[in-house]
Amino acid sequence: GAGVSQTPSNKVTEKGKYVELRCDPISGHTALYWYRQSLGQGPEFLIYFQGTGAADDSGLPNDRFFAVRPEGSVSTLKIQRTERGDSAVYLCASSLIRGEQFFGPGTRLTVL
Amino acid sequence: DQQVKQNSPSLSVQEGRISILNCDYTNSMFDYFLWYKKYPAEGPTFLISISSIKDKNEDGRFTVFLNKSAKHLSLHIVPSQPGDSAVYFCAASAQGGSEKLVFGKGTKLTVNP
Numbered sequence: 221g222a223g224v225s226q227t228p229s230n231k232v233t234e235k236g237k238y239v240e241l242r243c244d245p246i247s248g249h250t251a252l253y254w255y256r257q258s259l260g261q262g263p264e265f266l267i268y269f270q271g272t273g274a275a276d277d278s279g280l281p282n283d284r285f286f287a288v289r290p291e292g293s294v295s296t297l298k299i300q301r302t303e304r305g306d307s308a309v310y311l312c313a314s315s316l317i318r319g320e321q322f323f324g325p326g327t328r329l330t331v332l
Numbered sequence: 333d334q335q336v337k338q339n340s341p342s343l344s345v346q347e348g349r350i351s352i353l354n355c356d357y358t359n360s361m362f363d364y365f366l367w368y369k370k371y372p373a374e375g376p377t378f379l380i381s382i383s384s385i386k387d388k389n390e391d392g393r394f395t396v397f398l399n400k401s402a403k404h405l406s407l408h409i410v411p412s413q414p415g416d417s418a419v420y421f422c423a424a425s426a427q428g429g430s431e432k433l434v435f436g437k438g439t440k441l442t443v444n445p
Contacts, residue, residue, distance in 0.1 A: 224375070253432060262336075262421050262435030263376065276430035311375055318431055320366060323375035 222247060224324035226312050232330045233302055241297040241327045245314030252295050253321060254287055255311040263311050269295060302331045335359045336424050338436035346444055351409040353439050355422030358403065362424040366433065367396060367407045370419045379420075380407070412443045 225244040233239050245252050250271055255263035265279040269289045277287075284302075289295040299306055309328050313321035337356045345351045353367075363384040368376035382389040382396045382405070389396050395408045409416055419440045423433040 253430075255433075260437065262423075262437050263433070265430075265432040265434070268430035268432055276432065279432070313375075313433075318364070318425075318427075320378035320381060321433060322378065323368075325373070325375045 224312055224314055224322050226310075226324040226327050228327060229325065230328045230330075232332065234332050235302060235304060237302050237331075239299050239302055239329065241299075241310050241329070243295045243297070243312030243324060245293065245295070245312070246316075246322055247293075249314035249316050249322075250292070251315045251321075252289060253313045253315075254295070254297050255313065257309045257311055257326070259308075266297070266310075299329075302329075304331050307331045333358075334436070335362075336422055336434050336436040338420075338422055338439050340439050341437070342440045342442070344442045344444060345412050347414055348411045351407075351412045351416065351441055351443065353407045353409075353420050353422075353441065355405050355407075355436055356403060357405075357424050359424070359426065359434070360403070361426040362434075363427050364425045364431075365396070365398060365405050366423045366425075367394075368421045368423060368435075369416075370421060370438070376421055409441075412441075414443045414445050417441055417443050 252269040254266040257263045268276040272292045284300045287297045309326040311326045313323045315321045366381040367379040370376045419438045422436040
């Protein structure tokens, strides 16, 4: 019974490296969201896809962050030239209609 | 500037008693509100929601109350159980556009046996 899955569950990288985080939404869900949660904070919105297109990327902190969803299902969040401040849990959520968003377990990114 | 505020970082209650978690918001465009529960190392799990056209929504032991004039909502859990111990996040969204969720910082609830 497929919920939202995210891989990897943990990622440790060095400052300056490139990372990719993957999200598999619930089958048939057209809306996909990425959020970032830092310690002691609630999740913060990064980007929203409706189908294949990024309909709202206003939460991306800078141009080192980019996300794609080429076939309207799986999405990849890409971070270039990682910085220590990028360390956080990256959450993906999907939804079918307006209402609750279903979250994955997250990817914990640590930048050394 | 925090648009959704949960001013109590933690709350401790006895098993069987009522837990009341509070949330305030500042953006009058918000028209849909949700509560999520989060266990360590897991993603947030949806609990209950309420539309701004209502002032109360109930689901089993969980009730959410919305006071639009005060821009305040609360989650009541009755009776509280040890398994309810988790971090609870209040979230809000505005109709139209991405309908992204704006979250508070969370309240850690501990239910003592």
